[in-house]
Amino acid sequence: MAAAAALSPLSGALLRRRFPFHHRRRLLAVVAVSPEASAPTPTSSLLPPPSSPRKAYFPKRNEILELTCDGLAFKGKGVCKVDGSNFVLLCDGALPGERLLARVSRIRRGAFAEATKLRTLEPHHDAVDAPCPLATDCGGCKTQSLAYAAQIRHKYLQVRELLVNFGKFDPDELESSDPDSILKPIVPCDEIFRYRNKMEFSFGTKRWMQREWKEEKDEGAVKEEKMEGGGYSLGLHAPGFFDKVLHVEKCLLQSEPADKVKTG
Structure with a gap:
């Protein structure tokens, strides 16, 4: 068959393996009427173009790194990255905009890692003095040194990210000025301290x-x-x-x- 002759041996072998006979007849008919059928198909056209291997960054446990905090995640952990890499490290005590030195403490199946903050290299954005002297030791109020307006803003961004990435909502619809839109502004507390009626010691x-x-x-x-x-x-x-x-x-x-x- 003329159409079969237009195919290289490798193309014909792939065609016979992947398609039943009645499907092959239809494909060969299409090749026969195609203007490109007269030109032999080079074997290299079936293979993907060579690409230079890119080595993704992957930290090692106990490695000490300089990180930059880009935002806040669940439970107030800082979302940090190494300069020039998209690999995410979650670090307690890191706040948005801060550059810090941290030690890699745990690796979570290659998806992300956890780090322990060692010290601050450059302060974070919206910094305020924590009113509690134990704020850095206790862990119950991790964001006391972050201005309350900034805390509200990052809470809004967390909710928005969940709706976009997991709820598959359109970002433009979420931030619409329509009063019936799904995502509403975060309602701040009237009193940010002395509001609990129960504590366990x-x-x-x-x-x-x-x-x-x-x-x-x-x-x-x-x-x-x-x-x-x-x-x-x-x-x-x-x-x-x-x-x-x-x-x-x-x-x-x-x-x-x-x-x-x-x-x-």
């Missing part, structure tokens, strides 16, 4: 402070745990631990009378 045999990291020339980063005093503590569990209690004298989440009851 734990007792401990030591007073524990959050882990500190110090750089040394030869050994890199060394972890130290600070214990203050040998007496008992009454407060909140240290972040990630159930056997260590951070002593809390006052908590800005509960009412002032509750603070007086706690301290006696």
